[in-house]
Amino acid sequence: EVQLVESGGGLIQPGGSLRLSCAASGFIVSDKYMSWVRQAPGKGLEWVSIIYAGGTTYYADSVKGRFTISRDSSKNTVYLQMNSLRVEDTAVYYCARQGHQAYNFEVWGQGTTVTASS
């Protein structure tokens, strides 16, 4: 069964760091385009970052220079390292796998909540 399971969310003070994990099963993460998408409380969906099958990465302007996406093929896991967190980074963070297109999202995790607050 194809599945994504996120972990690593929590309450963090502004300026702090957190690393989210997305453990995949049923497919190989390094064969697919993998993204992080977030949703602030009561708001819409915002794409955060993508890592291509070939390893290229892209980021939304709102997180560029602060967040880093990576993967560990031995663990079949994708990560999002979040540094210099801001109050406005508070959101549910979803891991998502590409579908028929490189940039759409066919498989989603259940989400992990990040709260940046003092």
Place this chain on the structure above:
Amino acid sequence: DIQMTQSPSSLSASVGDRVTITCRASRSISNYLNWYQQKPGKAPKLLMYDATSLQSGVPPRFSGSESGTDFTLTISSLQPEDFATYYCQQSYSPPITFGQGTRLEIK
């Protein structure tokens, strides 16, 4: 960046109604347009891809169309489980962008 403008932002309808949601891209995205359904507390679910292709397992009462930079999602006969929030998303190029969402409520 490609902006996606979705309308309406909310919509009230009854079971059995035909409903249409519209999404406009700020520039040409070919047919790289996807639709998602999201229910409260749940992850989004892919409904349509390539503007008009139905994702596997999605009921055929959902359909999509395109005309230039304008895209529509139509639900032919609303069922109780269709009341949710719907998002369009362009998959033409990064940064990947979503519409602001349409909340479909029971009248």
